[in-house]
Amino acid sequence: MPQRDTISTTPMDGAAAVIAADAFKLVYAEAFAEPPYRETADDVAAAFRHFPAVTRRLAFRAVLARNSEGEPVGMAYGCLLGPDTVWWDELTEPVSDDMRRENGHRTFGLMELAVRVAWRGQGVARRLHETLLDGTGAERVLLNVHPASEAAPTAYRSWGYRKIGEARLGGEGGDLHDAMLLDLG
Template identity: 70%
Template sequence: MTQHGIIAMERLDGSAAVEAEGAFRVIYAEAFAEAPYNETADDVAAAFRRFPVQAGRRAFNAVLARTPQGEPIGMAYGFPLRSDTVWWDELTEPVPADMRREDGQRTFGLMELAVRGPWRGQGVARGLHETLLDGIGAERVLLNVHPASRAASAAYRAWGYRKVGEARPWGAGSDLHDVMLLDLR
């Protein structure tokens, strides 16, 4: 566990993340209930039906941020993309073959990064991001961000991400998201 100001950043592997699912769920439900996401209790339930499957992936990595009293305030998690990932197939416009090439180690997929409202603007998201990526060994990081989430998009750009396309990650009826890539080399 590392300290970021007065906030503790706890790294978790998949089994530890599943044990701490309640903390992840609290953060997710609060952060994604807000616009532009407007996720409902049913959306949260669906996300946490996927969570144990994601946490079971090889090299799954997660970070929980907590107050000194142990209250969960932020989270980040992801895993390396397998060679058969569909992430690149979801883009509205194709990208070059070399960009979409995956081997199970090349790209770390950042699935979620969220901070509860009262703790935003205090560097918690940056601390989560840095802690999550520390030592992952990937060449790059890939994520989807809702373009109407201006603060998140601005933070990712400030951290070095660039937009490489757009996708509807949950199918034809879902909102268009920006697909962003961070080169770690």
């Protein structure tokens, strides 16, 4: 395990994230190979076939964390949710119209946040989260997290997130995830 290292975080727009896609993929592949995700090489390849399209969404932003040697150690990305978002439709129980109202500025959808194993417990995830949200102007953040992952929901709760329901990702038969919301105001 590496000793505590100087970690830098670099905010990126969609174009820069596409250029750095291999670094995002490296972090993603390692972090999500673990239980409960157990993503295979085919799963990772499928996810990153769609990555360029994801980066073209309105108000997409990303952050990549690297150690002092330039090795990718963590990543996060997401975008502001527009009025036509399907995020609220994935909830197993409906929420109020006021809760689900989106205008392209109200809610930031956190799509992925991951840190490679050797760099966990050093505050990298928190720094990625803070850097990603800095300057969004959003009132709140919405994310989905696998409840069996233990560490991720615990971290999110410690940062002020609260569970607002469960979301079924990937359509009928998809895994249930906890939908969590953080009020920024």
